[in-house]
Amino acid sequence: xxxxxxxxxxxxxxxxxxxxxxxxxxxxxxxxxxxxxxxxxxxxxxxxxxxxxxxxxxxxxxxxxxxxxxxxxxxxxxxxxxxxxxxxxxxxxxxxxxxxxxxxxxxxxxxxxxxxxxxxxxxxxxxxxxxxxxxxxxxxxxxxxxxxxxxxxxxxxxxxxxxxxxxxxxxxxxxxxxxxxxxxxxxxxxxxxxxxxxxxxxxxxxxxxxxxxxxxxxxxxxxxxxxxxxxxxxxxxxxxxxxxxxxxxxxxxxxxxxxxxxxxxxxxxxxxxxxxxxxxxxxxxx
Amino acid sequence: xxxxxxxxxxxxxxxxxxxxxxxxxxxxxxxxxxxxxxxxxxxxxxxxxxxxxxxxxxxxxxxxxxxxxxxxxxxxxxxxxxxxxxxxxxxxxxxxxxxxxxxxxxxxxxxxxxxxxxxxxxxxxxxxxxxxxxxxxxxxxxxxxxxxxxxxxxxxxxxxxxxxxxxxxxxxxxxxxxxxxxxxxxxxxxxxxxxxxxxxxxxxxxxxxxxxxxxxxxxxxxxxxxxxxxxxxxxxxxxxxxxxxxxxxxxxxxxxxxxxxxxxxxxxxxxxxxxxxxxxxxxxxxxxxxxxxxxxxxxxxxxxxxxxxxxxxxxxxxxxxxxxxxxxxxxxxxxxxxxxxxxxxxxxxxxxxxxxxxxxxxxxxxxxxxxxxxxxxxxxxxxxxxxxxxxxxxxxxxxxxxxxxxxxxxxxxxxxxxxxxxxxxxxxxxxxxxxxxxxxxxxxxxxxxxxxxxxxxxxxxxxxxxxxxxxxxxxxxxxxxxxxxxxxxxxxxxxxxxxxxxxxxxxxxxxxxxxxxxxxxxxxxxxxxxxxxxxxxxxxxxxxxxxxxxxxxxxxxxxxxxxxxxxxxxxxxxxxxxxxxxxxxxxxxxxxxxxxxxxxx
Numbered sequence: 001x002x003x004x005x006x007x008x009x010x011x012x013x014x015x016x017x018x019x020x021x022x023x024x025x026x027x028x029x030x031x032x033x034x035x036x037x038x039x040x041x042x043x044x045x046x047x048x049x050x051x052x053x054x055x056x057x058x059x060x061x062x063x064x065x066x067x068x069x070x071x072x073x074x075x076x077x078x079x080x081x082x083x084x085x086x087x088x089x090x091x092x093x094x095x096x097x098x099x100x101x102x103x104x105x106x107x108x109x110x111x112x113x114x115x116x117x118x119x120x121x122x123x124x125x126x127x128x129x130x131x132x133x134x135x136x137x138x139x140x141x142x143x144x145x146x147x148x149x150x151x152x153x154x155x156x157x158x159x160x161x162x163x164x165x166x167x168x169x170x171x172x173x174x175x176x177x178x179x180x181x182x183x184x185x186x187x188x189x190x191x192x193x194x195x196x197x198x199x200x201x202x203x204x205x206x207x208x209x210x211x212x213x214x215x216x217x218x219x220x221x222x223x224x225x226x227x228x229x230x231x232x233x234x235x236x237x238x239x240x241x242x243x244x245x246x247x248x249x250x251x252x253x254x255x256x257x258x259x260x261x262x263x264x265x266x267x268x269x270x271x272x273x274x275x276x277x278x279x280x281x282x283x284x285x286x
Numbered sequence: 287x288x289x290x291x292x293x294x295x296x297x298x299x300x301x302x303x304x305x306x307x308x309x310x311x312x313x314x315x316x317x318x319x320x321x322x323x324x325x326x327x328x329x330x331x332x333x334x335x336x337x338x339x340x341x342x343x344x345x346x347x348x349x350x351x352x353x354x355x356x357x358x359x360x361x362x363x364x365x366x367x368x369x370x371x372x373x374x375x376x377x378x379x380x381x382x383x384x385x386x387x388x389x390x391x392x393x394x395x396x397x398x399x400x401x402x403x404x405x406x407x408x409x410x411x412x413x414x415x416x417x418x419x420x421x422x423x424x425x426x427x428x429x430x431x432x433x434x435x436x437x438x439x440x441x442x443x444x445x446x447x448x449x450x451x452x453x454x455x456x457x458x459x460x461x462x463x464x465x466x467x468x469x470x471x472x473x474x475x476x477x478x479x480x481x482x483x484x485x486x487x488x489x490x491x492x493x494x495x496x497x498x499x500x501x502x503x504x505x506x507x508x509x510x511x512x513x514x515x516x517x518x519x520x521x522x523x524x525x526x527x528x529x530x531x532x533x534x535x536x537x538x539x540x541x542x543x544x545x546x547x548x549x550x551x552x553x554x555x556x557x558x559x560x561x562x563x564x565x566x567x568x569x570x571x572x573x574x575x576x577x578x579x580x581x582x583x584x585x586x587x588x589x590x591x592x593x594x595x596x597x598x599x600x601x602x603x604x605x606x607x608x609x610x611x612x613x614x615x616x617x618x619x620x621x622x623x624x625x626x627x628x629x630x631x632x633x634x635x636x637x638x639x640x641x642x643x644x645x646x647x648x649x650x651x652x653x654x655x656x657x658x659x660x661x662x663x664x665x666x667x668x669x670x671x672x673x674x675x676x677x678x679x680x681x682x683x684x685x686x687x688x689x690x691x692x693x694x695x696x697x698x699x700x701x702x703x704x705x706x707x708x709x710x711x712x713x714x715x716x717x718x719x720x721x722x723x724x725x726x727x728x729x730x731x732x733x734x735x736x737x738x739x740x741x742x743x744x745x746x747x748x749x750x751x752x753x754x755x756x757x758x759x760x761x762x763x764x765x766x767x768x769x770x771x772x773x774x775x776x777x778x779x780x781x782x783x784x785x786x787x788x789x790x791x792x793x794x795x796x797x798x799x800x801x802x803x804x805x806x807x808x809x810x811x812x813x814x815x816x817x818x819x820x821x822x823x824x825x826x827x828x829x830x831x832x833x834x835x836x837x838x839x840x841x842x843x844x845x846x847x848x849x850x851x852x853x854x855x856x857x858x859x860x861x862x863x864x865x866x867x868x869x870x871x872x873x874x875x876x877x878x879x880x881x882x883x884x885x886x887x
Contacts, residue, residue, distance in 0.1 A: 011310070011313060015313075015317060015318075015321060015592070018321070039517075039520065085446070088446060089446055092444055092445075092446060092513075092514065092515055093444070095500060095515050095516075095517050096513075096515075096516075096517060097517075227415075248425070251422075252422045252424060252425050253421060253422065253423070253425065253426065254425050254426075255426070256426055256427075256428065256440070256452060257443070260426075261421055261423070261426065264419040264421065265415075266415050267446065268415065268445060268446045268447045269397065269398070269413075269415055269445050269446075269447055269450075269471070270445055270446075271443040271444060271445050271450075273443070274441055274443075274498065283498055
């Protein structure tokens with residue numbers, strides 16, 4: 001190609017290129033794209049070192065030896081309905097940053113003792129410990145008579161919680177909290193001072209791989225007069241990741257949410273307050 | 287039409303520096319403004335469109351903001367009860383129940399509502415769910431603020447039933463003294479109607495976010511239904527919006543990929559009094575639908591105009607430069623002494639006038655040339671007679687026909703005779719050139735043998751060659767006849783062989799060879815002389831040109847011989863050229879057309 005032809009082609013291409021550059025710059029300024037991919041992580045109450053983005057409940061229907069005649073025929077359905085509600089509630093409150101899954105042990109666990117043995121310890125708050133320890137020995141250890149490998153908490157990334165639905169006549173106790181090793185030197189009081197979690201929801205028990213546990217009477221789930229069984233269930237589940245009650249010592253609510261005034265409301269109308277969510281890492285700032 | 291097309295084609299085919307200059311100048315003065323204006327048009331269009339989109343979104347948000355405020359303030363106003371009695375005491379329980387029932391009936395957004403006495407205890411409660419427990423609210427913010435005389439609006443919270451807020455207001459007596467507090471939970475799904483009634487193009491939509499950037503209510507226009515409390519904090523301007531920054535107006539609107547997966551133009555406003563943000567998102571594909579069409583049209587039209595301008599620039603530059611090139615060609619012809627080709631320029635402007643003036647100048651030059659030729663012819667013709675006489679008489683004197691001469695006189699007369707011979711040659715050459723240029727050179731082309739003239743010329747010049755110990759080599763071969771004037775052909779050969787002998791300094795050889803190439807017989811006259819420099823070869827056939835060389839200064843010559851040779855050869859429809867290398871000799875070649883059978887007949 002001759003020199004003049006090259007100059008013409010070059011001029012045309014140059015102009016087109018110049019136009020394209022100008023247009024690109026213009027379009028770029030028109031497109032104001034900005035994204036922030038960072039996401040917060042849900043964690044244990046006021047402790048960001050313990051993630052709770054995946055909470056797994058190992059739930060058992062436990063029946064004292066003398067209460068087998070009272071076993072609910074639809075026990076699984078009752079438990080599952082309530083767990084489904086609390087699971088949905090949990091995901092909603094945590095804005096999807098934490099999920100609450102559950103595995104219901106397929107068999108009814110008949111306890112070794114009669115209810116009076118367990119109930120007699122109820123006022124001392126140790127009924128949950130004694131049942132949980134018995135369950136752990138029988139179900140989670142290979143030498144146990146009910147050992148089931150699938151039911152043993154295994155996932156390192158999961159926050160494992162042991163749930164007990166207790167078959168007891170007029171038994172309306174519901175309790176739960178975090179589990180510390182029974183062999184630990186620190187007392188419950190020491191743990192409370194260290195973590196800021198109230199003593200009432202700290203338990204020392206021999207339960208391997210279990211971060212927290214709860215116990216609720218099956219009457220709470222089916223016979224609650226104001227249909228607040230699921231609310232109570234979630235309240236004690238919340239204790240397992242350190243969430244304290246929002247009521248004072250004489251029972252006056254300190255907050256409007258489920259941990260306070262909301263505990264007497266159905267779960268459908270309940271929520272966790274922004275302050276609570278901040279303590280759990282869901283909200284970064286208020 | 288064909289003429290125009292041809293004109294266009296010719297204009298486009300013109301090349302040269304002036305053409306480039308004109309074209310670049312035109313590009314600078316036309317294409318750049320087109321590009322600039324096109325770009326400016328696009329910028330203006332986009333800016334105007336951006337402002338329009340922002341205005342539409344802002345107006346919609348402002349309208350919806352007012353509706354949302356009306357909804358929430360209306361609910362709050364319903365709680366601001368004022369009783370007619372002056373006592374500072376709770377309303378009678380039965381009346382409380384009645385009032386609560388009325389409020390629930392009037393506003394379906396109330397989910398739960400209760401009277402709270404000034405000590406913080408709920409005195410009555412009604413709701414859409416089964417609620418029986420009356421609680422102590424004395425430590426709760428909603429009670430404390432309402433008791434202090436302020437209306438309370440909680441942050442948005444999410445329940446399985448939907449997003450809600452809690453509101454509370456003081457209940458006052460006829461003396462405007464607070465006697466109790468009314469609290470209520472307000473279901474925000476009531477805002478869905480307000481949001482759904484929005485129209486933003488074909489695909490635009492609105493949604494509400496709470497104080498933390500979570501989705502509260504969204505328009506049904508979203509094809510992908512999200513969930514309540516979906517986290518929008520990482521999307522677009524949500525983080526700035528919930529901190530109270532307004533995103534209304536062209537300066538603030540943003541483009542980003544929305545939570546719903548579409549590229550959108552977004553605008554928003556946060557209602558800090560109600561802990562709600564209103565966001566409008568308009569899919570770019572819909573918002574820019576019209577502008578994209580117009581923009582594409584502008585780009586296409588600009589490109590077409592650009593290309594046409596480029597072509598027009600080429601054409602116009604060609605049109606301007608073409609007649610100048612014509613004038614240049616004609617000037618070169620005139621320089622070569624050819625006056626038979628007047629320039630043809632029809633541009634109907636000053637250049638056409640210039641062309642006419644040029645033609646007049648050419649006619650004048652032609653006339654001058656004719657006069658000069660006439661003068662040279664007459665002068666040469668008139669001079670030849672006395673010169674011939676002088677030459678004859680001097681020859682007689684030198685030959686001592688007029689008596690004996692002493693040695694000195696004889697030497698002097700010898701020099702006079704040489705000068706006379708040179709003058710005679712010059713006059714003859716000038717006369718021949720004048721004849722030729724005046725068209726009086728007679729050439730009678732006939733079928734002619736090409737070997738005989740060579741033999742004759744070699745025989746004629748042998749004496750001259752022998753004097754310089756130059757051998758003349760020629761091997762005649764059977765060749766067809768050529769169309770030539772035998773006398774003129776001999777004249778050509780004498781000139782070329784004579785030159786070869788003349789410019790071979792010392793002993794050497796002059797070789798004549800002939801060959802048939804195509805329809806011509808080519809005769810080569812090769813010598814072993816001093817050769818001709820390349821620069822001189824190009825001027826060798828011009829009039830009066832002699833190769834400047836110290837060694838040939840003494841060799842006589844007029845500088846007209848090769849010009850005459852060339853004239854004769856070309857008049858016989860032949861051609862002549864030279865190939866030479868300094869110090870190695872030269873080869874002069876000329877070709878003459880072979881006689882065809884028809885012509886022979």
